Amino acid sequence: MRHPYNVLAMLTFVLGAHAAQAQTPSHDTASALGVSAAQARDAWKRLDQPALERALAIEATVPNVESILRSYAERSSAARATLKATLDVPYGALPAERLDIFPADRPGAPILLYIHGGGWARSRKEDWSYIAAHFVPRGATVVLVGYPLVQSGASVADIGDSTRRAYEWVARHADTFGGNPRHIVVAGNSAGAHLSAVVATTDWHRRLGSSALAPAAVIAVSGVFDMEPHLRVPHNKVIKLDLPTARRASPLDFIADADPRTRLVAVVGGRETPEFVRQSVLFHSAWLQSGRRGDLLLLGDEDHFSIMARMADPSHPLTAVFHAALGISPPQAP
Secondary structure, eight states, X not given: OOOSSOHHHHHXXXXXXXXXXXXXXXXXXXXXXXXXXXXXXXXXXXXXXXXXXXXXXXXXXXXXXXXXXXXXXXXXXXXXXXXXXXXXXEOSSXXXXXXXXXXXXXTTEEEEEEEOOSTTTSOOGGGGTHHHHHHGGGTOEEXXXXXXXXXXTOOHXXXXXXXXXXXXXXXXXXXXXXXXXXXXXXXXXXXXXXXXXXXXXXXXXXXXXXXXXXXXXXEEESOOOOOGGGGXXXXXXXXXXXXXXXXXXXXXXXXXXXXXXXXXXXXXXXXXXXXHHHHHHHHHHHHHHTTOOEEEEEETTOOTTHHHHTTTOTTOHHHHHHHHHHTOOOXXXX
């Protein structure tokens, strides 16, 4: 059933604009709604405490979330049983800093570096192997990133540093597993979308010595890019942010460090909370305002979890986004 909210109407409400003209997702949506960057960024401050808590308590909006997560794990177990893989490759010194590499059969394959979600506090790379089952047969190498969770004592900013190390390892070692270091697409969902954006907003020319090794694209699905609102919600008891750490962990503040050739696709579902919609609109708008290339994909009938469950559907728009970024052929219709 179609969700009752109109996405553009919801954006208008969330961002505080009084009127809006419909825009295609590739436009700077916040500007199109007549909202300044400061207004868009501070919109969350106009919410009272219960409303802000509801806005960021995303799991409460999806009644069958645990069954969806179990389906991810079951599909992933089947994928690991059938695909060639090198598992638990260390990319750093921490026990959780490990990669699962699912190589394509052809040399020089584009690489999908996928960073899982889970609120920086749950889930594992092993639960996302099903992504490889779709992309590897179509010619892409898939690398799944494991990282320390906050329960280990890592801050959200520390986790961002881990994912940077993961990207650097893959860029430096891609030729050892048949991948193309000049065609790496970084993607993730939820907290993984935030971490993907952290990777994308890193100065890779300085860190790797070559802009050619910067991400070709970042696909951020249902992400948060300004961490300050989390300071005021109960989940902060788990992730333990303070204001300096929240700012250090906010990719919105580091877009200037992103390589100008990295393309952003910010993806969000229309059945997500208005705050998650606002965060994607805000990051996409700031990315375009910096002179970089990007698109915003608003999936009106999807929620925070159904998006990833549908990703391998040949007819789904998100699948097409991944195919285009990786430069691989879409699956043939049956």
